[in-house]
Amino acid sequence: MIRKKQCxxxxxxxxxxxxxxxLTQHMAKPAVPFGGKYRIIDFPLSNCVNSGIDTxxxxxxxxxxxxxAYIGSGAPWxxxxxxxxxxxxxxxxxxATGEWYKGTANAIYQNLPFIQQxxxxxxxxxxxxxxxxxxxxxxxxxxxxxKADATIAVRQVPWEEASxxxxxxxxxxxxxxxxxxxxxxxxxxxxxxxxxxFTWSKLRDYLTxxxxxxxxxxxxxxxxxxxxxxxxxxxTAYSFNDYWKDxxxxxxxxxxxxxxxxxxxxxxxxxxxxxIYARNFGSGPQYVxxxxxxxxxxxxxxxxVYGRVQHSIISTGTIVEAGAQVIDxxxxxxxxxxxxxxxxxxxxxxxxxxxxxxxxxxxxxSIAVVAQNVTVPAGDTVPAGTQREQ
Amino acid sequence: MNDLMGxxxxxxxxxxxxxxxxxxxxxxxxxxxRYRVIDFVLSSLVSSGAKNVGxxxxxxxxxxxxxxxxxxxxxxxxxxxxxVFLPPYQTPDNIGVYSGLMDAIRSNMVFLRRSRESYVVxxxxxxxxxxxxxxxxxxxxxxxxxxxxxxTTNPKIKRSSVGHYxxxxxxxxxxxxxxxxxxxxxxxTYMEAFLIRRELLIELADRAVSxxxxxxxxxxxxxxxxxxxLKVYGWKNDxxxxxxxxxxxYFECNADLLRPEIRRQVLRADRPVWTKMRDEMPTxxxxxxxxxxxxxxxxxxxxxxxxxxxIFRGVHVQKGAVVKNAVIMQDGYVMSxxxxxxxxxxxxxxxxxxxxxxxPTSYPVVIGKGMTV
Numbered sequence: 001m002i003r004k005k006q007c008x009x010x011x012x013x014x015x016x017x018x019x020x021x022x023l024t025q026h027m028a029k030p031a032v033p034f035g036g037k038y039r040i041i042d043f044p045l046s047n048c049v050n051s052g053i054d055t056x057x058x059x060x061x062x063x064x065x066x067x068x069a070y071i072g073s074g075a076p077w078x079x080x081x082x083x084x085x086x087x088x089x090x091x092x093x094x095x096a097t098g099e100w101y102k103g104t105a106n107a108i109y110q111n112l113p114f115i116q117q118x119x120x121x122x123x124x125x126x127x128x129x130x131x132x133x134x135x136x137x138x139x140x141x142x143x144x145x146x147k148a149d150a151t152i153a154v155r156q157v158p159w160e161e162a163s164x165x166x167x168x169x170x171x172x173x174x175x176x177x178x179x180x181x182x183x184x185x186x187x188x189x190x191x192x193x194x195x196x197x198f199t200w201s202k203l204r205d206y207l208t209x210x211x212x213x214x215x216x217x218x219x220x221x222x223x224x225x226x227x228x229x230x231x232x233x234x235x236t237a238y239s240f241n242d243y244w245k246d247x248x249x250x251x252x253x254x255x256x257x258x259x260x261x262x263x264x265x266x267x268x269x270x271x272x273x274x275x276i277y278a279r280n281f282g283s284g285p286q287y288v289x290x291x292x293x294x295x296x297x298x299x300x301x302x303x304x305v306y307g308r309v310q311h312s313i314i315s316t317g318t319i320v321e322a323g324a325q326v327i328d329x330x331x332x333x334x335x336x337x338x339x340x341x342x343x344x345x346x347x348x349x350x351x352x353x354x355x356x357x358x359x360x361x362x363x364x365x366s367i368a369v370v371a372q373n374v375t376v377p378a379g380d381t382v383p384a385g386t387q388r389e390q
Numbered sequence: 391m392n393d394l395m396g397x398x399x400x401x402x403x404x405x406x407x408x409x410x411x412x413x414x415x416x417x418x419x420x421x422x423x424r425y426r427v428i429d430f431v432l433s434s435l436v437s438s439g440a441k442n443v444g445x446x447x448x449x450x451x452x453x454x455x456x457x458x459x460x461x462x463x464x465x466x467x468x469x470x471x472x473x474v475f476l477p478p479y480q481t482p483d484n485i486g487v488y489s490g491l492m493d494a495i496r497s498n499m500v501f502l503r504r505s506r507e508s509y510v511v512x513x514x515x516x517x518x519x520x521x522x523x524x525x526x527x528x529x530x531x532x533x534x535x536x537x538x539x540x541x542t543t544n545p546k547i548k549r550s551s552v553g554h555y556x557x558x559x560x561x562x563x564x565x566x567x568x569x570x571x572x573x574x575x576x577x578x579t580y581m582e583a584f585l586i587r588r589e590l591l592i593e594l595a596d597r598a599v600s601x602x603x604x605x606x607x608x609x610x611x612x613x614x615x616x617x618x619x620l621k622v623y624g625w626k627n628d629x630x631x632x633x634x635x636x637x638x639x640y641f642e643c644n645a646d647l648l649r650p651e652i653r654r655q656v657l658r659a660d661r662p663v664w665t666k667m668r669d670e671m672p673t674x675x676x677x678x679x680x681x682x683x684x685x686x687x688x689x690x691x692x693x694x695x696x697x698x699x700x701i702f703r704g705v706h707v708q709k710g711a712v713v714k715n716a717v718i719m720q721d722g723y724v725m726s727x728x729x730x731x732x733x734x735x736x737x738x739x740x741x742x743x744x745x746x747x748x749x750p751t752s753y754p755v756v757i758g759k760g761m762t763v
Contacts, residue, residue, distance in 0.1 A: 036672035075462065269671035277669050282662030285423035287650065290683040300672035300688055
């Protein structure tokens with residue numbers, strides 16, 4: 001017997017994240033490491049539990065292995081509970097039909113029976129490509145107070161960037177009157193964050209109707225929201241203006257990591273009341289050797305630093321040998337930077353090895369990337385702006 | 391080995407550790423930046439295949455229970471088995487304080503009887519080391535021993551006159567056991583851990599207590615070796631080991647572990663040491679920080695100078711502060727201009743602006759939990 005839940009969260013984690021290039025070659029975007037000891041998905045998952053939401057469906061599709069293994073039983077986020085918890089939901093075959101998730105709305109549609117088990121009042125739709133701390137409970141209260149059918153989290157973006165987003169035009173009460181996907185001439189700068197609360201009974205109807213439309217691309221932004229607006233449903237905007245960073249591109253991922261090196265922190269990860277939880281791998285403390293020089297960095301457990309690291313993120317279990325230099329870079333878990341290697345303005349992915357004297361990136365120019373498990377041979381160069389796949 | 395269970399005795403209160411153990415058992419003593427002493431034995435048991443571990447509690451056990459919780463971090467939160475706390479309780483023949491290890495075992499006979507494993511490792515928690523108990527068990531079975539004692543030849547550990555020292559023949563059988571000698575005559579130090587068949591332990595505990603023998607080593611074991619009534623063998627553990635029986639020993643243990651070659655023998659990738667999580671963000675080395683030769687946990691903010699030190703979770707060293715040859719436990723706060731050298735700062739200690747705390751490393755000073763200097 002499954003207990004009724006007020007709100008179930010559905011986390012869309014199926015996207016390939018192709019703009020992250022070689023970093024998502026072997027894993028889905030939400031599984032990409034971030035900030036030394038986290039993965040992107042730790043942020044929405046931790047936000048859920050911190051907001052009191054203990055039932056989360058994670059919709060996976062693209063290269064789910066790493067993500068599945070990472071989520072496991074959900075224990076790191078206290079989501080290993082007997083009533084609710086975290087569920088990984090891949091697309092499945094139903095006999096006659098069965099297919100991949102066609103779009104964001106279709107992904108939820110295919111999991112109607114999953115949501116229905118909990119008989120929720122509300123469903124929270126999340127995506128797995130942003131770094132932010134958000135109280136979804138406050139958004140849910142806003143939704144209930146406004147007797148809304150749907151509530152869309154929005155934030156004010158710089159006007160010159162507004163045409164890159166889905167823009168919500170609202171009236172003076174905050175009710176959404178118009179939605180424009182990437183408008184050429186935006187009427188407002190309230191951009192959708194891709195975080196939605198729906199009254200479940202409403203959403204269920206719209207998803208079912210949308211599914212029957214062969215011309216629909218089964219997408220929340222393109223189909224469901226416009227259809228609801230068209231029918232004069234109550235859609236409200238919930239304004240969120242704290243730190244929120246898209247990490248969907250190499251540049252933005254690098255920038256978001258670098259944000260953690262600013263004082264004061266733009267996103268406070270020391271906050272004991274809103275911890276960001278992550279899986280732990282039993283590494284030892286970090287060791288900073290006599291030969292090391294560590295300045296303006298984040299370093300975490302299991303790291304051993306013998307070389308020079310400057311303005312960089314040094315992730316779990318990384319080794320920087322004596323005489324190696326890491327500057328303005330993100331070194332992902334388990335990577336090894338050997339003596340004399342120089343890494344500048346780069347992202348070095350998990351378990352990559354930069355052999356002695358190799359050069360990755362440059363003092364200026366675009367971010368260089370070394371993919372997971374790749375060894376850059378001694379003396380080799382990975383130029384700025386390039387990606388090393390093997 | 392699946393047929394192995396553990397019983398950890400935390401009754402030793404470590405009076406000689408002074409303030410560090412006035413609020414906690416030695417087993418709960420923070421060590422190596424992010425661990426507690428018990429993590430090492432517990433994780434070793436888990437890596438050796440034990441899935442059923444009893445923790446015998448004595449005094450001041452709240453920090454231990456808080457630390458171990460449901461045993462989840464050690465994968466000991468199972469339904470069939472897992473971590474079992476065995477606090478003292480009052481019965482018609484027990485006053486609620488264990489008189490010794492055998493008394494503690496006798497009081498927890500129900501737990502032992504209900505367990506399914508054939509072998510049990512019974513260990514004290516006043517030493518820091520890791521162990522392959524599965525190897526120990528394999529030797530125990532091979533030699534047909536009744537009891538196998540874990541020992542070390544690590545010379546560092548012998549200096550203290552408190553302890554037990556054993557003499558072995560070529561086959562590894564224990565011929566003699568010395569109890570707290572002024573000058574130990576044997577180079578093998580008993581590590582206060584033994585392996586025994588569970589049924590035999592039950593039998594021995596019943597018998598010992600009825601004869602008012604409450605102490606395992608100095609009463610039961612010494613006599614059994616002397617009379618030859620039990621086949622007692624030694625198993626050598628090559629792990630680095632420290633007996634944490636004084637502030638100085640504790641300080642030295644932390645200093646030794648600053649050396650990578652020693653630390654690697656204790657923290658091995660193939661046998662991880664698990665501990666309670668705090669989900670702190672990585673440590674921030676703010677521009678201007680100078681850190682050398684130190685171990686740090688997560689959640690720290692380092693703005694000043696840190697050398698040759700062990701820094702636990704959530705410590706803040708402000709700009710201009712200097713920390714040298716020190717151990718600073720969880721949530722310590724060293725304010726700008728302060729100078730801390732040769733000290734052990736217990737949890738939540740604040741050292742205010744401009745204060746200098748200096749002690750020779752041979753005689754470290756302890757600042758008690760929660761103090762402001």
